[in-house]
Amino acid sequence: MDPKAVELQAAVIRVLQDDRLDDRELLKEIEQLAASDPFRFPGFSHLWAPELYRRNRFIFREFILYRSNAFGDHGYYDDRGNLFNPWSATETRKTLEELLDQCGKDNEVRLFRRLYEESIGGSWRGAETWRTDLKNAFLSAADDRQRRVALEKYDLPSAWLDEPTALALYQRSPSLCSAFILAHAPTNLSSLWGKPRGPWHQLRQLATEKGDIDFEQKLFRLQATEQQWAERVRSISPIASPQQRVDSLDRIHPPTTPRNATQVYYELLTTHGSDVLPYVMKHLDLRGHAYWSGNLKGLDKLIQLAWDNGWLALWAGLLRNSDEASYNRAITNLLDDQGSLGEYETKRRLLLLAGLGQEMNHPGFGLALALPLTEKTAMAMYRRFPDLLRTSFRHHCRPDWAHTYESLVRAAIEAPDETLVDWFASRVITMVIHGASHKHAAIVRLLVQHYETLQPQPETLARRCGAVLSAIPAGVIGNYDYLLRNNALAQWMFQQKLVAYLHDPRVVRDFLESPQIHVNQLGFHILSLDDPAVAQLSEHNLDLLCAALLRKLHRRTRLLAIDALLQAVRTERAARVVLPKARAALRLPDKRYPKENLIALIATILHRHPSLRSEREQPPIFDHRMQP
Template sequence: MSESWQQRFHREAREMDTALRSVLARRQSDEELRAALEELARRPYFRDFTWLWGPALHVRDRVRFRPLLLSWFTPSALTAAGKWVDAWKGGNAAALKTWLDDADRADDVEVFRRLYAWKLAGLPRGTLDTEWREDVMRRFKAATTRSARHTALAKVDLSQCRLDEKTALALDTVDPEAARAFILDHLPWRWSIWGQRDAFLPLWTTLMERARARGDAAMASALYRRLVDEATWRRDVLALARDVREPEALLRELKEHHPEAATPGIAHVFVELAEVRGRDVVPYLLEHLRSVFPRWGVFGRRKNAKGLPELLQLARVRGWEDVWSVALRTSATAETFDAEVRRLVEDTATDEAVTRRRLLQVAGAGGEWNLPGLGLARVQPLTDGTAVALYTRFPELLRGPFRMHVASGWHAAYPKLVSQALQQDDEDLLDFLASRAAMHLVHDPKTQKDWVKVLDALASHYEALPKEGGVFARRAASALGAIPAFAVWDYDALLEKNRLARLFFQRSDDFYLAEPRAVRDLLEAPQIHVQALAFRLLGRDSPRARELAAENLDLLQATLLRPLHRRTRHAAFSALANAAAHGVEPARRLVPRLRDTFALPDTRYPKESLVALLAQVLVRWPELRGPSETPRVFGPTGEAERA
């Protein structure tokens, strides 16, 4: 009977503890010890025994083993019994303290900061901040030079800890220049999402006045923006709007006073500023309208931020289309956005060119969040009725800038819009709607009747397209090419429950192969499952597949260097084998790429399959073999003869 994950966890923890104690007790050179530990580091839970091997390596040679310590250091402690403990309260606490003190004396900032954060992590939140602040003051006051003060602060630079004004003033008194960046990096945050005044976090007026007195306006502004409460900020900016007459100076002052924390009533203040100064404050409003965001109501419903309806009304009355459009696109709820678009579409009294311009102003993403390897955009969706109304009056807008606003998903299936597009035989719009429908997973047909209706209508439409001349293949490839990357999560369930997906991915192989442009579109699609479909097509055992694979070798050979799932990579290998089998010239281009791929450091790369692929190509085209790839046959005399 196989062991459970709990049994495996306890066994691996026990084995790691035993192996580490054995290696550390062995008489060996530093090089041998480092090699043995690097080998152990490949096994599970090596990091979690830092409390055991870290102090031992430090005592042995802190310089030689420092790279290994920093590479595998983890502030957690796992015992041989498989229990997570606080290592600073166990039997190894004295060794850890010695390690910490030695790093402190040697001014090893990186090692000390990691150990220091580890030690404080076991304290309650209030005790942690108090002890940390006292330590910061003690170290900073004890340092006698500017360089020593920078080092002292670098050692205790913990991102999770926050200063209070008393500590900040003490640091500023000793050396304001050395303490400035540290103070600004460890200011407390004022969270006011529920609208409180946050009396427990007062404005640091003493430090702000001291900064202004010595001419450090930037620091005073940073302190104000981080710590100001909503009532104080409102009073100050309205006073600025009344007293500062020069528009450019007013904008500078408003920017220097804009709060960093969430401010629920910010839209109300924007309305008051606009009423006092008119267009003078519009550049400031446009820059900070993204600070206005919907709030949660009862039962999880979204409501407009307080003051946003009044701001939209003021912008409409005064003709500030820039403020109105940005506020609507970035800050309003989906219901408000949809109602405004519907109002514009149904307004036949206004000149059509004006209506078109206003619609263009509100189209597009309302916000973006970009991280390494991940980007998200916030787009306001339209309801089915509004989408049909917009399509009826301005079809080119729905096909173009408003297309992202009708991307179907969990919120809507757009059956009326699909029906309207089918009646108009609008190929561009239908292909886009099909791209979104083909990746939707219908969990319960009884409760998702709109989705069932849409999928049946679109599948019937594509099934009825002519297969001759590549019409179906081009349209299907166009729809598949519009599916975003990483949009399909459960491919097998999708094929099981989505009729349109089955048509595109499983039932149309021969039609794709009959149309070269469709195959290339599939290869260039952003969605990996669509690319895998192309690999499968080009890997089929047929003259047509080999011909198309050779024609698309420029795209196929790039798969050698891409990170792919093993099954997908094997499908790509089959397509590459077909390309090489079609003729010697494609094979001649491919062989050097295959040889270069062996140098990839990826340990999970299926090198054995790569060897088989290269061997298959060289067997088919022996003239491409290198000296080391040419077999030799030895006769009775021992002389080698070429095969």
């Protein structure tokens, strides 16, 4: 028994029975009640949903949908605050069934679906009932419009059709229900948990008889086993035009590339040659299946076939999606080849291998596969084509926990290759080096020593350190203080004398534009120094400093930005630009905004430049001689 549920139930009944409330007021009241206990409130849907629907379905529709029970048929509370299934109790079942019927009559599709799914005990348990009801509703509908509505009403997620039901629907109206059938046909993927099902032969045969080849192929691609897919691929006629073959193959390609794809591609390319290259190129996402199956069986053979036939785009695409060993082997082979290909062709083929394999782009984040070079391969490439390693292959030798590239960094320092060294440093600087990782500690020491040797040349040092810090990507520093404690390079660069960076004014602007907030902070810190050179520099960066008043910043960073603005507003020209922005920033509702410092900034401007004062800001002057 849950006493809070009993209290809530009483409150719900009280609100529902309050005759003084009109619909809008009732909505407001019941919203508040729902918000007061969002976990328990849906458990009383059997009480409030029918009543609200009866009163005004237009006004309460969204509320019912949003707040109704989402915990299944056992997520309801009875009068004593115990959980129960209202669909098994006679009285509540009757109420809910009436509501369900009414929703059906009103074509309230979303509400109907929600209630119906619950009434059958979920699409898994009630699959048989669902199929029967769907079939009855669809077959008894008078016209296409009603049939469409029936499909919408019974469009339950994760509800699978069986072949007889799908056949019955398709026979009545193929055009209307083909999309529905495809959405609810069991896929071959579901066979991972049981015996492979295979395509529905009768339905596919019927579709073929009706000339609905498109539907037949879509159904096949959804349901075919790997073996069936391979057999159908083999049966593609070599007489058809290349475009027709590619289109046919595309149409039957399973939603996820099968594990036997490499073998099938090999057979296909051997039989059809370059005609089917566009199809294979489009479906190179083999990598995911390597993890499923544990290997990329047949990939080497396929790569060799592509190489032998001069299908370089395919060869490169396969390698970019292969594994680290195959990728490095291919690059080493190219680098070791000293005569047969020639310098230009070798370089061209290497460039084909640079870049990403698979990409997965999702809202808010993206994943990309860039296979790493081993230290040995990277060194070999640096010796022969240093420009390639510096540009296109840079992202293939990013230092991580498996690769330090120490010999490469040493070679770049000796070269000397500023660009490469700075780039390596920008990646190493964000790594938290623990005591145990000697190899990483060594590379950090090496880089620190290198930058320390630049100290006699302050301009070069500023430029080089600026290049390192400015190249740090956004969001890679988690705990800044912890990083400083555990990375000597970070400590050295972030905490060295700020004035050192003033030797190259461009560096400070680069810091302010950096997407990494700690580098930004460093820029603000430099511009807040009390130095005549800084004042001029601050004025030069006024656009970025003014924006810092409105940007989303932590309080500590904002304080530094305001300090930097205090340096910038020494001239009236700069003050004129800053003042309206500072006044506008006062309107921001940010809770931790240092408004007192902002007011101090405005006051400083008005104090330094009286001509900028508005009428109300002129100080009143009292003259005692005027007094009576």
